[in-house]
Amino acid sequence: MADGNGALLQDPVARLLEGGPVWNGESDDILVCRAVRDETHDVKTFLLAPRLQHRFAYRPGQFLTFEFDIDGEAIHRCYTISSAPTRPNLVSITVKRVPGGPVSNWLHDHLRPGATVKAIGPMGEFSCLNHPAEKYLFLSGGSGITPLMSMARTFHDLAEPRDIVFVHAARSPADIIFRSELETMARQSKSFHFAALCEADSGSEAWGGYRGRLTLPMLHLMANDWLTREIFVCGPAPFMAAVRAMLADAGFDMTRHHEESFDFAKLSGAEQEAVREAEAVMPVGKVYRVEFSKTRRVIDCPEGVPVLEAARRAGVRLPSSCTKGLCGTCKSKLVSGTVELKHQGGIRQREIDAGMTLLCCARPTSDLVVER
Template sequence: MMNAHASFSTTDFAPAMRQRQWAESAKQFVRCRRIIDDTSDVRTFVFSAASGHMFSFSAGQYLVLHLTIDGTRVTRSYSVSSPPTRPLDLQITVKRVKGGLVSNWLHDNLRPGHDIEIEGPVGRFNFDDLPSEKPLFLSGGSGITPVMSMLRALTDRASGHDIRFIHCARTANDIAFRSELEALAARFSNVDVSFICTQEGSAWQGPMGRIDGPMLLRLAPDLHQRTSYVCGPERFMQTVRACVAEIGIAPSQYHEESFGGAVGNSMPPQSAAA
């Protein structure tokens, strides 16, 4: 079992290094260092600051990309999927969407060594402002990215929080970070991970179908004692809102970020629709 008191954070770095951190709302260029294929249509882009600065943000926040595509300036928001406990890298995880201008451009054109301009960090949907000792991270599709940042931050710190993580995907092959999530659940006794698939796939024997109140309570029977952090496409969010309202979860125990919609604690990232 990990020592619950063994922890570290960006505040452990020397003051001279802290002065070189990413400042809120500041624009800067970042360099793509690596690309990871998470699924057949999801890629993680790993950046470092071209200036050499470290990245300082709260788990759950997002950044704004400023791109030029076919001669036109375009901006899109993407949640950071990496944790603030790893300040030398900044990662976004992007699903290729049919007809999505920016997601397709990133998949087809961005390569290691290329620089792009970003702005941030942005967003009130973050674990520093909305802490809990018993978090439930609940995500659908591309909504996994901000809650993955939260989970990674907590496990990097060996925090001892009582964590449940539930992710809904189309099929088992569409579960981003599956191997990492299963490894975290195996390593940390305080981390429980569940997946739900909405479509049948080969060798999948876990929960099936769209999430509803009874399924949510089966996977998180102590839901009333938890604070929920929820993110996903708007249809998913509508379903979850209806579930928690029916179950009777207090508004103070529910926080959300909705990709592509107006509901949430901040201007929403658009990685599920761009």
């Protein structure tokens, strides 16, 4: 179709297919919600696009860090991208509603097509592209399916003949996220195999497949050559711990075991011991006063110690996730004082210039007042 001057009138889809520059959250952090899709009774997928004609470039398995304005408070959360980079005009995040969860409930109840959110990224090292192999075993539990789904979708879109066994654990058949799509992928590709296991029946379906929790005999039935595969695991912390122990006890080469989780709220026993050892050998030096303006808590922070670590030692709980300066969850306003900040991309330079910092890697160089 052409206008009066003979110029072609382009459909919006045609304009999208022309491509464009790669989206960069550093220069434009606004994403627009294009659609919301129900995956299960308590899981939704949110499809997001840049507000300008940009495309996304990322590795399957990476995540974005979002800033949500909820009841006047900026809350940061990490969500893995569930879409595939082979479809670069949209990214999707797939979120389970968590009872009492401020962000998941807000997303389910309020994020609608046309609404905007802020995000930076993509980030993260949990990707099959970092560990190329001919044969993979993906093990997911609950909403931990998202990074593995991104990897599976990528290989499927590219018609890559990788031998993939995808195992997903769910509470019931009604809770199997992406079930229809995974079953379709298995029908269409001889090199892709999908197996689900459920703890119980659902109201509308009596489950006839694998039942209970993942065991070694089950794994042998699902993939009898699992010892030769590159294994990626994502899910709730207890699920990943059980899988890790099962593989290690069976003699699996754990250098080919890779896991991802954003639940870093509790230090492991080894990490706690490391903190105690660091405290024992820490030389006496300067100790700075750190005041949290909202809670009116005051702590001491020794020179060279990140504010987040000092707060934990003092029993002050602060929002955090990766603890490595990567995700941005602990981003806070520095009301006064100065810090040494070495991060891994979880904060923009313009935010630093505006007085923001990451508490997990901010080491005081003076007394501080932090807006927390």
